[in-house]
Amino acid sequence: MKWQNALKDYKHYLKIERGLSKNSITNYEYDINKLIDYLETNNITVSPINISNEVIQPFIYDVSKNVNPRSQSRLISGLRSFFSYLVFEDYRTTNPLDLIESPKIGRKLPDTLSIEEIDSLINAIDLSKPEGQRNKAILETLYSCGLRVSELTNLKISDLFFEEGFIKVTGKGDKQRFVPIGPSTQKYITIYIKEIRSHITISPLYKDTLFLNRRGKQLTRAMIFTIIKQLAEKIGLNKNISPHTFRHSFATHLLENGADLRAIQLMLGHESITTTEIYMHVDRSHLKEVLTKYHPRK
Structure with missing residues (x-):
């Protein structure tokens, strides 16, 4: 499948060009697989490469019911990065995340021990x-x-x-x-x-x-x-x-x-x-x- 080749290329890009660790790459892949699972669960027969903003929005809404704003923001950021890569490599012409805003999250101060x-x-x-x-x-x-x-x-x-x-x-x-x-x-x-x-x-x-x-x-x-x-x-x-x-x-x-x-x-x-x-x-x-x-x- 074309999107699987795109995902493989994207992971290679994250490793070689962005120099990300194995754990970071796994997190990016997890975000994409979450979207793919959503498409399959809801019988939406569209390739991630051709997915539209109209499909992405309900997905983000569905995810937001079960995660905190920080996790939701990380998911949106991860998917936005993936689709930006697809645009850059001419797999598609637009990023379906462009019109979706990440939730505002306050800067969390770290817990400390005396x-x-x-x-x-x-x-x-x-x-x-x-x-x-x-x-x-x-x-x-x-x-x-x-x-x-x-x-x-x-x-x-x-x-x-x-x-x-x-x-x-x-x-x-x-x-x-x-x-x-x-x-x-x-x-x-x-x-x-x-x-x-x-x-x-x-x-x-x-x-x-x-x-x-x-x-x-x-x-x-x-x-x-x-x-x-x-x-x-x-x-x-x-x-x-x-x-x-x-x-x-x-x-x-x-x-x-x-x-x-x-x-x-x-x-x-x-x-x-x-x-x-x-x-x-x-x-x-x-x-x-x-x-x-x-x-x-x-």
Whole structure:
């Protein structure tokens, strides 16, 4: 089918020309498949290549009943990108999403943990179990390096440059950056490698992967979520937290302690400074202190 060839070409374009990660490409493909499922479910016999605005509008309305505005906006954006590509490659002449507006969504401020809450979570880890040392190294790395969960699970032993005080992180779009890592976190990772990881029978595919499960394979993102959720329940923390909460806390605490936004951007691997600027909204009291301390007309 012609649209299947178009979808294959589009995925190739996302990977080669836009340099998107496998996860991002999967999300774009998911949006398109959602539309195709809608057409099939409602017996609408039209190819996605020839679909009109009149068909797209009921689809968006149908989807909006089951998702929040942020998810709806992401879906519209994903489909708009696909149809823009089809126009550019002469598969069709117009974009059926041109007249459809995305819902207005407010900028969501990230949840953060206090230093005391992070300490409580880490101290709640049962170090008498083999996975305890691993989990401690995981949480220390998430917080001290500000990693995304996928960056953590993909971290390699060959990415550790402890003598130089850095780790090499592969982020979105397979872009690499070097992030500083402190002596304390280095210590916990070293303990895990020497005392726990060295006693695991490691699958050949994961010889270089840093954090492993008991079967010697790479940890899943879901497992990291589970570890953190269980620790939060254990200490009675009434916050909806995830691995990303440690990343947000890392950036917020750096800002509160005087780090400049550009440095935080580089460590987080944000392509645009605008993304990093969200942390300027987290603690306005800190900004007032900066003004009072440094402005000549205080």
